[in-house]
Amino acid sequence: MTRGNQREKDRERAQARGKGSKNKDDGLTPEQRRERDAKALQEKQAKKAAGAAPGGNSSGGKSTK
Secondary structure (H helix, E strand, O other): OOOOOHHHHHHHHHHHHHHHOOOOOOOOOHHHHHHHHHHHHHHHHHHHHHHOOOOOOOOOOOOOO
């Protein structure tokens, strides 16, 4: 039951895919990461609030009827 070099080639491909993926280790401490994420979330919410029509239903399209 020989597989030739298929296993080795697959390992090489897996390593190559891993290099291009997003790395969680961005050099930030957990506190810095929380601050960055909170700022991004506030900006996103402000942008959404600015785009909402006055008097409109801003529930995200879900009705509670």
